[in-house]
Amino acid sequence: MLLIKNAEIFAPEASGRCDLLLGGGQILRMEADIRIPRKYCEVIDARNLLAVPGFIDAHVHIMGGGGEGGFKTRTPDLQLTDAIRGGVTTVVGCLGTDGYTRTMPALLAKAKGLEEEGLTTFLYSGSYGVPMRTLFGTLEEDLLFIDKVIGAGEVAISDHRSSQPTFEALAQLAGTARRGGMLSGKAGIVNLHLGDGPRGLEMLRRLLKETEIPATQFLPTHINRNPSLFEEGIAYAKSGGFVDFTTSTVQAYLDDGEVPCGEALRRMLEAGVDPGHITFTSDGQGSLPDFDAQGHLRGISVGRVTTLFAAVRDAVQLEKVPLDTALRVITSNPAHLLKLRGKGHLAAGLDADVVLLDPRNLEIHTVIAKGRPLMKAHKPLAKGIFE
Numbered sequence: 001m002l003l004i005k006n007a008e009i010f011a012p013e014a015s016g017r018c019d020l021l022l023g024g025g026q027i028l029r030m031e032a033d034i035r036i037p038r039k040y041c042e043v044i045d046a047r048n049l050l051a052v053p054g055f056i057d058a059h060v061h062i063m064g065g066g067g068e069g070g071f072k073t074r075t076p077d078l079q080l081t082d083a084i085r086g087g088v089t090t091v092v093g094c095l096g097t098d099g100y101t102r103t104m105p106a107l108l109a110k111a112k113g114l115e116e117e118g119l120t121t122f123l124y125s126g127s128y129g130v131p132m133r134t135l136f137g138t139l140e141e142d143l144l145f146i147d148k149v150i151g152a153g154e155v156a157i158s159d160h161r162s163s164q165p166t167f168e169a170l171a172q173l174a175g176t177a178r179r180g181g182m183l184s185g186k187a188g189i190v191n192l193h194l195g196d197g198p199r200g201l202e203m204l205r206r207l208l209k210e211t212e213i214p215a216t217q218f219l220p221t222h223i224n225r226n227p228s229l230f231e232e233g234i235a236y237a238k239s240g241g242f243v244d245f246t247t248s249t250v251q252a253y254l255d256d257g258e259v260p261c262g263e264a265l266r267r268m269l270e271a272g273v274d275p276g277h278i279t280f281t282s283d284g285q286g287s288l289p290d291f292d293a294q295g296h297l298r299g300i301s302v303g304r305v306t307t308l309f310a311a312v313r314d315a316v317q318l319e320k321v322p323l324d325t326a327l328r329v330i331t332s333n334p335a336h337l338l339k340l341r342g343k344g345h346l347a348a349g350l351d352a353d354v355v356l357l358d359p360r361n362l363e364i365h366t367v368i369a370k371g372r373p374l375m376k377a378h379k380p381l382a383k384g385i386f387e
């Protein structure tokens with residue numbers, strides 16, 4: 001067992017100071033002054049630390065993505081230490097533009113590998129294109145028969161790289177996601193990739209208006225990618241929708257008008273958006289191509305899961321968003337929307353995914369996943385098998 005003594009708890013709501021007893025992969029007790037003979041447990045003195053839930057990154061190209069500049073631009077897969085350094089204990093893996101050299105069986109294998117290495121992993125079935133290529137014949141069967149599959153995505157709309165799905169095709173896909181989600185007791189969420197196209201959220205607004213499918217079925221991502229999509233996102237979230245911001249970026253994108261995630265969160269809250277309707281994801285291991293004015297590829301880099309908490313830290317330090325509110329976007333909000341039971345909160349009976357933060361600078365100090373310390377006092381204790 002592992003006993004964390006005297007931490008200031010953000011569960012993510014501010015909950016005062018107490019002890020956390022971890023064992024069997026779960027939080028066994030969360031209360032003041034837990035006394036256990038030292039021979040039965042390892043003790044972490046967290047008097048000068050904050051304890052928060054392990055972070056959930058719900059959009060990561062765990063087996064790599066990209067490829068939009070030819071084969072050499074296919075990006076590498078996620079390494080365990082990247083997740084550890086980012087405090088990410090739960091990832092949702094997905095395919096992207098390339099659903100051909102990247103396949104669902106390989107994605108499932110990578111997710112299982114990361115799980116063996118200590119993380120908790122889930123998947124979206126499909127890729128950018130509609131109709132979707134699923135593991136079984138249908139999305140409903142993937143949701144029913146593959147534990148890790150919790151939804152569909154990332155399905156691209158309003159993007160020159162999308163399959164230009166019709167309204168009817170997208171409505172049918174969302175219907176199968178909803179039905180499969182209900183039958184399997186999962187969220188069946190449709191993770192929508194939004195491009196820079198002028199149609200923006202038009203298709204999504206139509207889906208909510210012209211079908212019976214509720215807003216909880218959709219998580220549109222990259223909503224901060226340009227000023228007009230961001231403004232649309234505010235209106236969409238205010239009318240009951242959920243929105244996701246992407247934390248991986250490069251300076252060229254910010255120069256072009258991408259809204260930094262910390263600022264995006266503050267502005268959404270100021271506009272009156274329900275803080276429970278906002279999530280951050282890293283788009284980790286996705287490609288970040290940098291095109292010049294003529295559309296030539298100038299350079300390409302790769303998204304990192306370490307940007308996830310860094311963006312939350314920016315929201316707190318630069319934008320003055322309260323810590324408990326900011327933490328929600330990578331803990332309780334995705335856990336709730338994606339129905340990740342046992343995740344996203346600190347409470348007895350839930351999974352022992354805990355991050356300890358230094359309150360002075362909000363640096364990640366210790367990372368515990370399913371009760372196992374993966375990083376202690378800023379030092380990673382685990383590595384991927386080929387790292």
Ligand SMILES: [Zn+2]
Pocket residue numbers: 096154193194222
């Ligand atoms: Zn995307």
